[in-house]
Amino acid sequence: MPTCYRHPDRESYIRCQRCDRAICPDCMRDAAVGFQCPSCIAEGKKSTRSGRTAYGGLRPGNAGITSMVLIGINAAVWLLVMATGGSASVWIARLSLLPTGRCVPAGQPSQYFPQLHSEAVCTASAAREWIPGVSDGAYWQLLTSAFTHVEIWHIGFNMLALWVLGPQLELAIGRARFVALYLLSGLAGSVLVYWAAPVGGSTLGASGAIFGLMGALLVLAFKVRAQMQPVLTWIGINFLITVVGRGFISWQGHLGGFLGGLLIAAALVYAPRQRRTTWQVAGLTAVGVVLVVATLLRTAALA
Secondary structure (H helix, E strand, O other): OOEOOOOOOOEOOEEOOOOOOEEOHHHOEEOOOOEEOHHHHHHHHHHOOOOEOOOOOEOOOOOOHHHHHHHHHHHHHHHHHHHOOHHHOHHHHHHOEOOOOEEEEOOOOOOOOOOOOOHHHHOOOOOEEEEOOHHHOOOOHHHHHHHOOOOHHHHHHHHHHHHHHHHHHHHHHOHHHHHHHHHHHHHHHHHHHHHHOOOOOOEOOOHHHHHHHHHHHHHHHHHOOOOOHHHHHHHHHHHHHHHHOOOOOOHHHHHHHHHHHHHHHHHHHOOOOOOHHHHHHHHHHHHHHHHHHHHHHHHHHHO
């Protein structure tokens, strides 16, 4: 008389479709065909790989979530800026990328004294306040500036581009890799601003990260041999706008983000299949180290 392999005291005439062992009603698990035992179900879960993208990332269930979160962060910072004075908000001075510190009238961060370059001299008067720059140790500005906007058209254009490009890239490379691409591209744009923009200027906006996404899309299109003309046309139009608007558009941030996106995407999509994740992490780490070293060298030069 056959008995359940897990409950020897129970008579059973049903067998597992996978291992052919007898199983009782308590041990029967629905399968695509017939029933399987608990052991085979557990083994099947272990051997089933999670859905992966073509470049090793976990395939996202909803490829728009990450872009929406990034848009939400940008929108929250913009609302904070608007609620605290808009272009005169103290948060503009705190979060924007300032290569060097500046001395401002107390409570009026939108104005400054260009002739006062020393914190000690600036703060000698209670009527003045010192706003630190990256060269003073405010390294957070390299990233916070990429989430800060003032004009509605600026954040609107950047977030629209993120909404269009983000889900496509996240679906292609996976969520974690997409976040790394976005942040490192934004950092690359900020580092070139730190090196090439006037030291007395102030830079903000997510354009560096957006141009990084454009560069990544170009690499992906080249990798899969897709039609390049639409991508090149779109990138060309954006760079044309950058050149025409050089007086108020940071070409340094755009170019730095675009070059960073090219390098980061190349490290992701051209990594060897063997130990792909290790190679990708090494490539992203190398890009990050180069950006950190470049930042430290510029800080030493401005000291």
